[in-house]
Amino acid sequence: AQTVTQSQPEMSVQEAETVTLSCTYDTSESDYYLFWYKQPPSRQMILVIRQEAYKQQNATENRFSVNFQKAAKSFSLKISDSQLGDAAMYFCAYRRGIQGAQKLVFGQGTRLTINP
Amino acid sequence: ETGVTQSPTHLIKTRGQQVTLRCSSQSGHNTVSWYQQALGQGPQFIFQYYREEENGRGNFPPRFSGLQFPNYSSELNVNALELDDSALYLCASSLLGSGNTIYFGEGSWLTVV
Numbered sequence: 001a002q003t004v005t006q007s008q009p010e011m012s013v014q015e016a017e018t019v020t021l022s023c024t025y026d027t028s029e030s031d032y033y034l035f036w037y038k039q040p041p042s043r044q045m046i047l048v049i050r051q052e053a054y055k056q057q058n059a060t061e062n063r064f065s066v067n068f069q070k071a072a073k074s075f076s077l078k079i080s081d082s083q084l085g086d087a088a089m090y091f092c093a094y095r096r097g098i099q100g101a102q103k104l105v106f107g108q109g110t111r112l113t114i115n116p
Numbered sequence: 117e118t119g120v121t122q123s124p125t126h127l128i129k130t131r132g133q134q135v136t137l138r139c140s141s142q143s144g145h146n147t148v149s150w151y152q153q154a155l156g157q158g159p160q161f162i163f164q165y166y167r168e169e170e171n172g173r174g175n176f177p178p179r180f181s182g183l184q185f186p187n188y189s190s191e192l193n194v195n196a197l198e199l200d201d202s203a204l205y206l207c208a209s210s211l212l213g214s215g216n217t218i219y220f221g222e223g224s225w226l227t228v229v
Contacts, residue, residue: 004158033215043204044118045159045220052215091158095218102147102210102218103172106158 002027004094006107013082014115020067021077021110023092031097034068035104036077040088048090051075053097079112087114118142120221122207128227134195137224139207141188145219147212148190150182153204153223165190166212194226202228 003026013019025034036048051059051068059066063080079086092107119142129135141148147166151159164172165184179195188209194201204223210216 037220042222043206044222045206045208046118047217047219050217093158102149102164102166102208102212103161103174104149104151104159104208104218105161108158109156 002029002032002094002096002105004092004105004107006092006110008110009108010111010113012113012115013079015082015084017082018078018080019082019112021079021090021092021112023075023077023107025073025075025092025094027073027094029096033095033097034066034075035093035095036064036066037091037093037106038086038088039091039109045091049077082114084114084116087112118219118221120207120209120219122205122221122224124224125222126225126227128229129197131197131199131228133197134193135197135226137192137194137205137207137226139190139192139209139221141190141207141209142219143188145188145209145211148184148207148209149218150190150192151206151208152176152201153206155203159206162192197228199228202226 032053034051037045067076089109093104121140149164150162153159161174168184184190206223207221210218
């Protein structure tokens with residue numbers, strides 16, 4: 001069974017600075033997807049960024065980027081120029097790459113606080 | 117805005133009762149899945165429906181059941197409620213396909229007393 005681990009229950013950063021959230025996962029499969037979701041107090045899961053395991057290039061979405069280390073099964077999220085609106089719970093998630101596999105396996109989450 | 121809406125937003129039930137939670141998916145999304153998120157935890161996959169049939173299930177007992185309708189709406193039913201069923205229940209929809217984005221609703225908070 002696949003597992004996802006986030007070892008940082010809470011992180012804080014000064015506004016405009018950079019913060020990195022850690023995630024490790026365990027799987028025996030070679031084809032899969034990894035995601036970072038943001039869950040603000042409104043509770044809605046919002047997709048931040050995704051990474052296909054077959055791609056060597058790290059995904060980037062504006063101020064958000066990942067460091068995908070496939071051999072180490074590590075998938076960290078870097079947020080640059082942190083903004084107050086980035087404050088939320090962040091969840092790392094895994095999904096198998098086979099057709100029909102819609103199940104997401106989530107980590108425990110990291111609560112990110114932005115200090116003004 | 118993900119186009120996935122859930123109702124009710126909050127509800128309180130008594131242990132032993134039954135509850136139905138509803139979800140309206142994005143138009144055209146043929147796959148819906150449900151997740152249970154206990155306080156302070158990550159979401160746990162309950163099950164998935166594709167074209168009105170269950171085609172994947174997590175580690176949840178049979179008293180958790182669902183329905184998916186042709187009009188892109190779906191239901192999660194929980195019978196014989198237990199105190200541990202208190203959680204946020206999230207609905208997610210997508211087109212079937214390993215690369216397709218999964219969109220979430222805002223969830224329904226269930227409290228069992």
